[in-house]
Amino acid sequence: MSENNEQRDEHGHDDGHHVNYFKIYLILLVLFGISVIGPEVGAVTGLRWITLITAFGIAFVKARLVVNNFMHLAWEQRIAKWLLASSLILLLLFVAGVAPDVMNHEGNNWENVAAKQAVERGLAAASGYSEEEAESEGPLEGVIASGFSAQNSFGQICATCHGVGGEGDGAAGAALDPAPASFIDPVFWQGRDRDRIITVIRDGAAAVGGSALMAPWGALYTDDQLEQMADYVMSFRPNQ
Amino acid sequence: MAHARPIATTRSATGIPTPRLAIWWILASEVVIFGGLLGAYLMHRIGHPEWAEAASHTQTWIGAVNTFVLLTSSFTAVLAHQAAEKGKGKEAAKLLAFTILGALTFLMIKSYEWTIEIMAGYTITANTFWSFYYTAAGLHALHVIAGAIIMGFIAVDAYRGRELHRVEIIGIYWHFVDVVWIFLFPLLYIAK
Numbered sequence: 001m002s003e004n005n006e007q008r009d010e011h012g013h014d015d016g017h018h019v020n021y022f023k024i025y026l027i028l029l030v031l032f033g034i035s036v037i038g039p040e041v042g043a044v045t046g047l048r049w050i051t052l053i054t055a056f057g058i059a060f061v062k063a064r065l066v067v068n069n070f071m072h073l074a075w076e077q078r079i080a081k082w083l084l085a086s087s088l089i090l091l092l093l094f095v096a097g098v099a100p101d102v103m104n105h106e107g108n109n110w111e112n113v114a115a116k117q118a119v120e121r122g123l124a125a126a127s128g129y130s131e132e133e134a135e136s137e138g139p140l141e142g143v144i145a146s147g148f149s150a151q152n153s154f155g156q157i158c159a160t161c162h163g164v165g166g167e168g169d170g171a172a173g174a175a176l177d178p179a180p181a182s183f184i185d186p187v188f189w190q191g192r193d194r195d196r197i198i199t200v201i202r203d204g205a206a207a208v209g210g211s212a213l214m215a216p217w218g219a220l221y222t223d224d225q226l227e228q229m230a231d232y233v234m235s236f237r238p239n240q
Numbered sequence: 241m242a243h244a245r246p247i248a249t250t251r252s253a254t255g256i257p258t259p260r261l262a263i264w265w266i267l268a269s270e271v272v273i274f275g276g277l278l279g280a281y282l283m284h285r286i287g288h289p290e291w292a293e294a295a296s297h298t299q300t301w302i303g304a305v306n307t308f309v310l311l312t313s314s315f316t317a318v319l320a321h322q323a324a325e326k327g328k329g330k331e332a333a334k335l336l337a338f339t340i341l342g343a344l345t346f347l348m349i350k351s352y353e354w355t356i357e358i359m360a361g362y363t364i365t366a367n368t369f370w371s372f373y374y375t376a377a378g379l380h381a382l383h384v385i386a387g388a389i390i391m392g393f394i395a396v397d398a399y400r401g402r403e404l405h406r407v408e409i410i411g412i413y414w415h416f417v418d419v420v421w422i423f424l425f426p427l428l429y430i431a432k
Contacts, residue, residue, distance in 0.1 A: 021322065025315040032311060036304050039430045055426035063419045070318045070415040077255045080264045087268040091275035095283065102283040115287065122290025122367075148361060 024069045031058050148225055150232035157217065158233075166236035178211050183236035197230040259409050267416050274420050277379065278427060281372045285431070294369035296432050297362060302353045303429035306346050307421060313342025314418040317411045324398060324407035332407050333399035336391050339414065343388035350381055373428055380424060383417045
């Protein structure tokens with residue numbers, strides 16, 4: 001930590017340590033205010049150093065004020081300071097030793113393939129799909145873990161066989177026999193209602209005597225989400 | 241039964257009262273615990289530009305309000321220490337009660353925040369950013385809970401004028417919890 005803290009001198013040698021706690025508290029609040037407003041200014045002006053200094057630089061100043069004046073480390077026996085300093089040094093050693101491997105994803109003779117893929121996937125998700133989906137680790141996890149949308153889920157799971165437009169023309173379904181159902185076909189909807197759609201999504205088509213190729217997906221969805229999925233499938237139904 | 245104290249509480253080779261030395265030891269280990277966690281987070285954050293998107297979903301204003309709450313509770317904790325030094329047990333107990341109130345406020349705000357996030361699908365398993373988010377803030381929240389409970393016992397004693405030196409010890413711990421949040425706030429909320 002740096003020595004550039006101007007609040008330090010006034011009680012540096014004050015053995016009675018009469019700290020004006022209220023004053024320290026006010027200074028902390030002002031610094032806190034700057035640490036909130038600073039990054040906003042940094043974002044508006046596009047100057048990243050303003051964000052770094054106001055958010056992280058000020059955190060160190062605040063921590064130092066609290067440690068010295070509230071925890072009274074400034075007046076504590078030297079051994080306590082050495083004790084804490086040893087911990088900090090060990091910590092910095094750990095970070096310095098690990099940082100090159102964690103922060104880089106490749107070196108002279110190595111490559112962190114998983115990390116690179118994670119970055120790629122994450123960035124693609126952030127730009128491509130909706131905001132909620134950006135957190136996804138993979139297509140299925142994205143649907144389960146992040147914000148749910150029937151349309152996105154359909155696009156990621158159902159569309160592989162049933163097609164994005166529900167026409168039964170998804171790439172993975174081309175080789176299937178029987179072919180995946182087309183939801184825009186009026187014939188398909190004869191005798192099929194919302195409850196049956198929900199059952200088939202949840203338990204698979206085999207549960208109602210259909211093809212086992214239509215797998216059960218119940219584990220992916222809550223009851224409410226199942227209904228949303230069914231509604232989305234129903235939206236392909238012609239002449240409604 | 242004689243009121244013999246364990247020898248360790250009266251002996252002090254360092255010149256530091258033993259309870260205070262003990263809390264410094266605890267904090268020295270806490271530095272590595274929280275430091276290791278936050279250091280790992282920081283390194284991954286720098287190595288993974290895509291985390292910026294996930295981080296943009298944390299609610300800065302909630303984090304800011306909680307920073308204010310903890311700073312204020314640290315202030316009342318140090319005032320409690322000051323009162324205890326002067327032998328004013330009741331005043332120290334009252335100020336500790338305010339500090340506990342701060343801890344409870346902090347935890348209520350935290351619960352509200354996490355509820356919103358979990359309902360929106362940002363759970364601890366959503367991705368590695370959120371794993372760090374919940375682990376770091378959760379470990380910190382456990383410290384807040386532990387501190388508030390211990391402070392309750394100390395406040396009751398202090399009210400009866402007993403064991404006033406403990407007010408300082410719990411205060412030192414509490415300020416440390418505050419310091420950890422001082423770093424968590426920019427790391428999890430400000431750095432978008």
